[in-house]
Amino acid sequence: MSALTPILSSPGWELLASLQARQETNPIPLRELGGALRASGVEAGLAAAVLTQLALREAARTKFGPVASHMVFTRDGLEQATRLVVAVRHAQRFRSAGATRVADLGCGIGSDALAIAGLGLDVLAVDIDPDAAGAAAVNLRDFEGSQVRLGDVMDLDIAELAAEGVDAIFADPARRTGASRGSARITNPEAWSPPLSAVLRLARTIDRVGVKVAPGIAYDVIPADWHAQWVSVGGSLVEASLWSPALAPEGRGRSCLLLDEAGAAHSLASPCGEAANVPAERVEVAPLGAxxxxxxxxxxxxxxxxxxxxxxxxxxxxxxxxxxxxxxxxxxxxxxxxxxxxxxxxxxxxxxxxxxxxxxxxxxxxxxxxxxxxxxxxxxxxxxxxxxxxxxxxxxxxxxxxxxxxxxxxxxx
Ligand SMILES: C[S@@+](CC[C@H](N)C(=O)[O-])C[C@H]1O[C@@H](n2cnc3c(N)ncnc32)[C@H](O)[C@@H]1O
Known part of the structure; x- marks a missing residue:
């Protein structure tokens, strides 16, 4: 049984909703709440699942703001999830490029899928992990055009996806090792799941492809004609992503996008037409100034x-x-x-x-x-x-x- 099962159906779902509402108006420490649940006879497994969800939602506020109260999370899924302000930027690329149905390959708890669906596009979200897929299904529940599939994206036939109406792809490969994907980061893009080259190849069939990558990615694995963008939020580097030409109105090359807490965005890009994979230009040394x-x-x-x-x-x-x-x-x-x-x-x-x-x-x-x-x-x-x-x-x-x-x-x- 999944850790999420107790809260995905009645009466767990209703209990979670009522406690969430109560915590927002009259919060009490979760330990006290746990005691109160046990005293009122709530079964231990259900109480633990509800308390975990309330704690994860609280932690998720830094990435999702108040939307977190309406979502469900797994611990790993929250850790790996794209923060909403950045996911919305991804989604805008798909909408601006005229995509109508986006496959989110390795959707996790569905942050990117949610942002894409929120902009009115249909989403086919796929994940190999039952808990992540279960959470994504709940998080996408209000979007009729969204579908979640449990499965290995490496088994998907890209031509079949295109025949199903998928006209764009987003992928966010898992980049950690370990039983629960632990804390070790995998730096070799070919050891990511799915591997970077497998994602890049999809662009031969469906030309709108975006992929989130590690910020430390070597420039020489980026296709020359793609656009690579590094994003920081409030001064912290949060991700890099690669965009096929059909999703890169700015053209090929590299850029950075700085989002600040007040919602302002600033970006800087490499010279027009420069390939995305050229080495960084050297900066001249200068004497220490004022x-x-x-x-x-x-x-x-x-x-x-x-x-x-x-x-x-x-x-x-x-x-x-x-x-x-x-x-x-x-x-x-x-x-x-x-x-x-x-x-x-x-x-x-x-x-x-x-x-x-x-x-x-x-x-x-x-x-x-x-x-x-x-x-x-x-x-x-x-x-x-x-x-x-x-x-x-x-x-x-x-x-x-x-x-x-x-x-x-x-x-x-
Ligand atoms: C970095 S997370 C995705 C996070 C997601 N973009 C979000 O913002 O919520 C990567 C996900 O890929 C899934 N995954 C890894 N290998 C996969 C495969 N071969 N097929 C399907 N899903 C896979 C993992 O289970 C994990 O949930």
């Missing part, structure tokens, strides 16, 4: 740091170290800026003295190209009583390890 800037991870992973540097007239502080520097770097959504106050040896004593002389009571520590442990450094600084928060950037300048004492500049955008 400002150091830390680019968003999506800019760096997409290989667009040189493009950003050219745009703002910056260089990097040392070869292969992705801190930009210059005297006059403008405010930008693509990086955080720090005013350089002083440069010291990368030794706790020297750093602590510089910080104390500037009345620092708190410090944020960043590092690139320096083998330090920020937490150990923070402990050894023993800052007390100061009133300011400053930043220490541990890095390499002119071949030597250095600490750059900085002040974070506010973003005005």
């Amino acid at each position: 400002i150091i800037a830390e680019a968003d991870p999506a800019v760096i992973r997409s290989g667009l740091l040189a493009r950003l540097a050219q745009r703002v007239g910056a260089g990097i502080v040392s070869d292969k170290i992705a801190y930009l520097t210059g005297d006059d770097l403008p405010d930008s959504p693509f990086y955080d800026r720090f005013e350089v106050l002083e440069v010291t040896n990368l030794r706790p004593k020297a750093i602590a003295a510089a910080l104390r002389s500037r009345d620092a009571g708190a410090v944020e520590i960043k590092k690139r190209g320096a083998d330090i442990n920020p937490e150990d450094l923070r402990q050894s600084l023993k800052l007390r009583g100061g009133t300011k928060e400053l930043t220490v950037i541990a890095t390499r300048l002119e071949g030597r390890h250095r600490a750059v004492i900085c002040r974070r500049l506010p973003a005005n955008l």
Whole structure:
């Protein structure tokens, strides 16, 4: 029996709905709620399933917002699910390209499928895991044009899918190992399930294909004519995805898309017509200027740091170290800026003295190209009583390890 079974039918479903409503108006800790359920005679298996679902829904709010209260999750499924704001971006590509029925291959709990269905397209969602497929079926329950199938996508006949009206494909291969897919990440795209090459081949029959991939994907496995996009949300890198030409109105190449908490989007792309799989352009090294800037991870992973540097007239502080520097770097959504106050040896004593002389009571520590442990450094600084928060950037300048004492500049955008 699946862990979800008790809540997918009556009376479990109704119990979950009533407790969800109660938790939203008058929340009590889940442990107390568990005690109350047992005291009122609710069978232990059902009580555990309901409590697990309430906890997963709560955890899912960071990815799904209030929609989470109407969904069901498995633990693995939630961990691997695309956050809704990003899934909606995927779905928009399908709608803009005129797709009508999208096959979501390896749908998990159905986040991408839900976003696609939500934009009015039909979805055929397939997963090999009964719990994931069961959750996806519940999550897609309000969309008549959606169907969930339990099965191995490697057994699907692409020509049959096309004959069934599927005119676009989304795939999000599983990229973890272990019984419950544990925590180890698989870096080789051919060891993903399904393998990347198997997904890319589908585009020979159905030309609208999108695939979510690991952000660390090597550029040389990306088809030259496709578009690869790295996405960050609130400054954290969340995914990369590859889009066949029919789903890439921006044309071939690479881009990054930065979504902020307020819903604003900023993107930067490689030069028009450049192949998606060319190596990243080198960034020139420049002497340390009045400002150091830390680019968003999506800019760096997409290989667009040189493009950003050219745009703002910056260089990097040392070869292969992705801190930009210059005297006059403008405010930008693509990086955080720090005013350089002083440069010291990368030794706790020297750093602590510089910080104390500037009345620092708190410090944020960043590092690139320096083998330090920020937490150990923070402990050894023993800052007390100061009133300011400053930043220490541990890095390499002119071949030597250095600490750059900085002040974070506010973003005005
Ligand atoms: C990364 S998750 C998908 C997450 C999904 N996009 C979402 O946002 O909810 C990958 C899913 O692929 C499924 N999967 C892996 N290999 C498969 C196969 N050969 N056939 C069908 N499903 C598969 C796994 O069970 C897992 O649920």
